[in-house]
Amino acid sequence: MNPLCTPRDHTFSRRAFLGGGLGLLASPLFAEAMKQRDKQVLFVWLDGGMSQLETWDPKPNTEFGGPFRSIPTSVPGIHFGELMPKLAKQMHKLCVVRSMCTKDNAHSSGVDRIQRGDPKNRGVPYPHFGAGVAKLLGPGTSGLPPYVWIKPGSGGFRAEDAGFLGPKYGSLAFGDGKPPDNLLRHPDISAEQDTARNELRQMLDQRFAKQREKRVVEANASVFDMAEKLMARADIFDTSKLPERDRDRYGRHDLGQHMLVARQMLEAGVRFVKVTSYGWDTHGDHFNSQTTMVPKFDQAFSAILEDLEASGLLKTTLVICLSEFGRTPRINGHVGRDHWPEAWSIAMAGHGVKHGMVVGETDERGTEVKSQPFDIGAAFHTWYQALGIDSHKVEFDNAGQPLPIAHDDMLPIKEALA
Template sequence: MFCQGNPLTQPGMFGRRGFLMAGAAAGLGLSLPDLLMRRAAAELKHYDFIQAKAKSVIHIYLPGGMAQQESWDPKPYSPLEYRGEMGTVKTNTGETICNSMPELAKRADKYCVIRSMTHGEAAHERGTHNMFTGYKPSPAIQYPCFGSVVSHEYGPRNNLPAYICIPNVPNEFAGTGYLPSKYSGFALGSDPARDDFKVRDLNLAGGVDAQRFVRRRETLEKINQRFVSMTAADNVSAMNTFYERAYDLLDTPAAKEAFDLTKEDAKMRDRYGRNQAGARMLMARRLVEAGSRLVTLTYGSWDMHASITNSIKSQMPALDQGLSALLDDLSERGMLDETLVMVSSEFGRTPKINNDAGRDHWPKVFSVMLAGGGIKGGMIHGASDSTATEPDSDPVSPADLATTMYHLLGIVADKELMAPGARPIEIVDGGKVINNILA
């Protein structure tokens, strides 16, 4: 059960529906305490069904919009101007994917592909918002991303930040939205594929020994207490939280070591690939293994309006190698069952090749891959039509995907959180759990 502490004090436990119920109950002679107790009992029953299967999430985001036809959903029987120049390969489960991913084809029993993702946002920014929050963009409010919600609900573990971004916060929608700034992602600030890779702020400044560090910390705590007592500003509280978590990292050798790729065997680094995709995925594995709850990483640029065949041949091999190694590594370590791996992009690409031998933006149907963390491996969910123009069966919305991810983490997606102005807002509005893909 993941209702921690007193159910009457949980954020969102008694939202706008509850207050409407309170007004109606008053006319029936029910007191507010009676109503609260009944509501709490109902909530606890609801939470009984949300048993977490995933302890962590690795979200691999492919910015730009990866073509479904040149990856998870090829159309070998459609005309050339639709199917493109790439071929296909049979997976170890008998399905067909693009031959751009030969290593992943050998591991199809470990993952599920959703071929019927769909939304209506063809602009990069709006599509990205959908895929990082589960919400359509709104001019009235900023919604929190997955990592910030998970950080809010569960907090740090083993003194590691709950939400980490590799190498940096990937976009403006990967932030806290209406939640306090203290739930922001911790960014590495440097690419782990670089030879001179070093996580910023994880080492003491030159000339500062342990005793001097303790004195500085004590002085800063006194100053911070003064500021916090004088203002309730979110940025002041957030900065205080950031300092505390930074101190926790500096004081915890195991947490610091999680960021050190040199601790990995050279053969393991070669296995993932000594490139951006491989180094970032290996770092993500180290971080969730050490205790981080959600790690977001980006790789490549998939906005292939021209020469898509050559672009895929350039970028896909590193992804194919790194992701295959990640699935194998997690499985060998006994971590795959409790680590949800999600590979997504803001949308797909047009059914027909354009005049520049590329594909343009297409949100009507595209693909997402999920593995581990309670996902049923070796299956395809949903389908696109014969030219990858629109869903043919079982359409999945960003809200559905987000709701399913939260469900696997033990978070009730329609729980209400408080936005500025004491406005209750559901973590996800209207999404459904995709039960067919759950193990």
């Protein structure tokens, strides 16, 4: 690679796409570029539990439907809650499953169960979906960390997300969407000095490795590799140079700006990007909270869908949006909705899933799944298969023990798969 250019110059960027004109879409060059492009995942996690009734599965004017109206979407016959007007215009890109029925109504255990796919208990912690994808698909050609997590608050490396796969596949969290402190080489250290230091480190690593478990050593080395790659790509955290219009379009709130960083990371080729928004556990003053939170989600999520489609990345990126559960139909005395795993929704878009489609149905009161219910294991099968991984044949290797990558007794949501 020419030392004067960055890996970003070699990606198929939105700007290049727009500059090239829409005619490029039809060209064999574009098709080839998309084929060669690594599959990626955008995983949007609304922590605490988004209400299905105010968003994906409205029940207006019913006993538990709440105060809001529903609005038509770009797909005739499908309605969303009135607080998501931008996503309503993009329903033709989405696949919404309204028949999720999961087992856990507590955050403490539910978050983990959902993010690990709630497989059968094998006595070992399963990897988060992001870690599983990082293991099965690898870091891709970008060389960037395969599993990154953009979140409010603090960042750091979270080895525990990898479960039995070992710390190498943990998530690298960027607190507030910012790069780790001291990412860049100190200006007083020359490139040559830096190289010499790294060679010394590698030598010491080899000595260290002789006395340690292989996967610990790998994780240790991979952290340094990640740091090195990130040092070369510090630009992916910087949204300040983007047009003001882009920053406004995503929203100046943290979810909007973090989604913008996520777009940059996907454009740069990161395999799996998780974006977390906190504060969805609305046990009190629920409806007022929805009037301000849902439109911000609507803004940020619809903006990234638009841009991924415009750049062509939506063809190779599986987009998933979910929480650990939905919210109760019943309204408590604090005007809140509590935790509800019984009948809730997830949304998907992009690679491997059908578009403009709703799968499953809840009853008129929103209290039961009327169609076939799907547990999170079925969703994991669906996502792996959407990425081209045969979830019934491919297995993880837990130190020699083969383990299924998703719940053995469950099947993918076939209606959702493209």
